[in-house]
């Protein structure tokens with residue numbers, strides 16, 4: 001069976017990335033498992049890919065999952081949550097207080113996501129409701145006790161979406177950055193800002209990136225895809241790339257075409273195979289539309 005593939009890599013001690021095979025491709029969308037006295041999952045992947053995540057957890061011998069931390073509520077991060085809760089009956093989900101209602105009644109959110117995702121929508125699947133008693137609402141600065149004297153701190157990082165959080169494991173300096181620093185191409189270290197409509201906000205995204213740098217993390221963990229220990233360099237590159245994308249969008253002007261803007265943004269992407277190029281083109285077009293939308297709402301598009 002195709003969805004029996006599992007790919008799990010150990011990033012550092014007791015920290016793993018499990019591939020959810022987004023759009024059937026490796027290295028596009030992963031979830032992180034932090035193993036310990038309490039087992040923590042950061043993000044879930046889509047409803048389409050969650051089978052791979054469950055297989056990966058089972059392969060690691062994880063019998064109990066305690067907490068699922070959601071960086072934000074997009075379908076490639078939160079879509080698999082209800083399925084994981086079914087499989088792990090002791091698990092609870094942490095989400096930004098103001099987004100909790102979407103986990104409990106996701107229909108509206110799924111509809112609006114499919115609208116902005118266009119052709120890429122089928123890869124993102126759906127979301128099923130989660131019982132309210134399994135949701136732990138969080139705000140900026142929330143500290144989760146994960147046992148053995150360790151804590152994880154929630155860091156509010158709006159920009160990619162207005163309800164975005166990063167999570168810092170204070171002992172090791174590992175920072176689960178969600179999509180707040182874009183996508184990482186692990187081989188080249190290239191960073192691609194993720195800027196989807198309708199919530200992307202350039203100013204907020206830049207200030208969130210600076211806030212993450214001030215935390216002086218030792219390891220950055222990207223669901224798209226992998227990790228980097230060159231934290232300052234990565235954040236600086238993110239800021240540069242985002243500023244460039246915004247400048248290119250300003251050049252495109254008010255009636256700019258997302259497709260054309262996406263082509264320009266992708267002009268210096270590292271080499272990819274045809275399948276990856278097709279997938280990334282779809283994602284970059286959604287992101288280009290997001291920047292144009294942001295400029296319009298800022299009054300300069």
Ligand SMILES: [Zn+2]
Pocket residue numbers: 074076077179223224
């Ligand atoms: Zn994402």
